[in-house]
Amino acid sequence: MNILLTGAARGMGLGICAQLAARGDTVYATCRKANDDINAIVARHPGRVRVIDGVDVAEEAAIDRMKAGVGDAPLDAVICNAAVNASFDTDGVLDLDLGISLHEYQTNALGAVRTVKAALPRLSPGGKIVFITTGPQALGKKAPAPGVYGYRMSKGAMHTFANLLTLELKPRGIAVQIVTPGSIDTKMLWAVWEAGRTPNPPKDALSIDEGAQRIIARMDALTLEQTGTWVSNLGVPEPY
Numbered sequence: 001m002n003i004l005l006t007g008a009a010r011g012m013g014l015g016i017c018a019q020l021a022a023r024g025d026t027v028y029a030t031c032r033k034a035n036d037d038i039n040a041i042v043a044r045h046p047g048r049v050r051v052i053d054g055v056d057v058a059e060e061a062a063i064d065r066m067k068a069g070v071g072d073a074p075l076d077a078v079i080c081n082a083a084v085n086a087s088f089d090t091d092g093v094l095d096l097d098l099g100i101s102l103h104e105y106q107t108n109a110l111g112a113v114r115t116v117k118a119a120l121p122r123l124s125p126g127g128k129i130v131f132i133t134t135g136p137q138a139l140g141k142k143a144p145a146p147g148v149y150g151y152r153m154s155k156g157a158m159h160t161f162a163n164l165l166t167l168e169l170k171p172r173g174i175a176v177q178i179v180t181p182g183s184i185d186t187k188m189l190w191a192v193w194e195a196g197r198t199p200n201p202p203k204d205a206l207s208i209d210e211g212a213q214r215i216i217a218r219m220d221a222l223t224l225e226q227t228g229t230w231v232s233n234l235g236v237p238e239p240y
């Protein structure tokens, strides 16, 4: 398969990239800045990882960079993984820095839109688009605690985009799914944990390898029959 993946140089994205390349897929691996970790995967799997460097999904230029990096290659799947959670350390709406919230929207919601804009011309019937979200409790009325406004609202906007895209792309034979990754032992979780803003300790979280494996399994299992669904990392429909 040919897969476009965002945020591939670090965290869960790096794990997804490594596993896809190891099994023989070709990954168009976007990142803001390539590093030793992704370069090591490139070296281990010659020709299987095409790094598209300098892709900041919060910026409009990301679309052309991704398009140029993919070139004429057909894509089988897209994984919108890149995201930022910068608003976890606020006590309430009066503390909320809307500049930070705007950046979260630019990255988490519009970044996913930009990724799809770049990829869609290269997707054919049978293609798949996977959006990585956060836990349903964080977006619903039963959030464990208030706060994290910008991150949660931007993921909510991404959901609305995914729902609209489902309607648009079903007639074209392209499937869309939203996947909750669960707690994964990455920098993002550590930052929230160290600030005392999550009850989920990193020691109980899935490893990056386990999390990546489950995301890939969801992408593999996705068919047009399930388009528009929101599922857990094990494929169970999420309550919302």
Ligand SMILES: NC(=O)c1ccc[n+]([C@@H]2O[C@H](COP(=O)([O-])OP(=O)(O)OC[C@H]3O[C@@H](n4cnc5c(N)ncnc54)[C@H](OP(=O)(O)O)[C@@H]3O)[C@@H](O)[C@H]2O)c1
Binding pocket: 006, 007, 008, 009, 010, 011, 012, 013, 031, 032, 033, 055, 056, 057, 058, 080, 081, 082, 083, 084, 107, 132, 133, 134, 135, 181, 182, 183, 184, 185, 186, 187, 188, 189, 205
């Ligand atoms: N870890 C968890 O427990 C958890 C829980 C719920 C949901 N998630 C979701 O899982 C996904 C992966 O998160 P993670 O845990 O791997 O987080 P992470 O370790 O913080 O990694 C975030 C990734 O997103 C990239 N990124 C951030 N801002 C970007 C931008 N403006 N343009 C391009 N790339 C950008 C980062 O690239 P740089 O290296 O350039 O910063 C990095 O590759 C995210 O969608 C996140 O919301 C994670």
